[in-house]
Amino acid sequence: MYRRTLLLTPWMAPHKVITWERAVVLWYLDKVEVLEEYEDVVRSPSISIRTPAVVRLKKAIRSAKQVVRFSRMNVFARDDFRCQYCGERKITRELNYDHVVPRKHGGRTAWENIVTSCYPCNDRKGSRTPEQAGMKLRKQPIRPRVLPIAVAFRFRDVDVHSLWEPYVMTS
Ligand SMILES: [Zn+2]
Structure with missing residues (x-):
């Protein structure tokens, strides 16, 4: 029997x-809706239900839980793996x-000052600001609220059931 359920944001x-x-507890508490079910049925004296494969939260998770950790991989995910x-x-x-x-001009290592870059663009820019290098940023870097791609990334370590596939972006 498949033991895991994929929980989606609203x-x-x-x-x-x-x-x-x-x-099942979240569903019973009316916190989630069930989108996909496994074949397995669980029975108790009062109910008989199929085990949930994919569920979706009905309400947004509190923002405190959504703080996205600053990391190289999460910066790439925010920028959709595109050189900015x-x-x-x-x-x-x-x-x-x-x-x-650049750091030598006081630039910080933070969401608002770090962007994804390919090596050729990185070399071209060197330790100059985009203006000095005559290069244009595709968008202003910000701290992201959520990172669906980075989250999906971790599923590479997890056995992804075929019922989950439409909901998980892996590439
Ligand atoms: Zn580039």
Whole structure:
């Protein structure tokens, strides 16, 4: 029997993997709606239900829980694995992260000053600001509220059931 349930945010992004027992409790408490079910049926004296495979939260999770950790991989995820100068989408090992305002000019290592960059653009920019290098940022970097792609990324370590596939972006 498959023991895990994929929990989605109200806007359908993968949030985390929980046990199906927990999913049933959330459903019973009316916190989630069931989108997919496994074949297995669980029975108690009063009810008989199919175990949930994918559930969606009805209400947004409190923002305190949504703080996205600053990391290289999460910066790539925020930027959709695209170089923020040339716009090309690359694989992780072909990406670097760039201080928009270079450290030597006081630029911080923080969400608002770090963007995804490919190596050629990174070399071209060097330790200059985009203005000095004559390069244009595709968008202003901000601290993201949620990161569906980065969350989905962790599913590579988890056995993804076929019922989950439509809800999990893995590439
Ligand atoms: Zn580039």
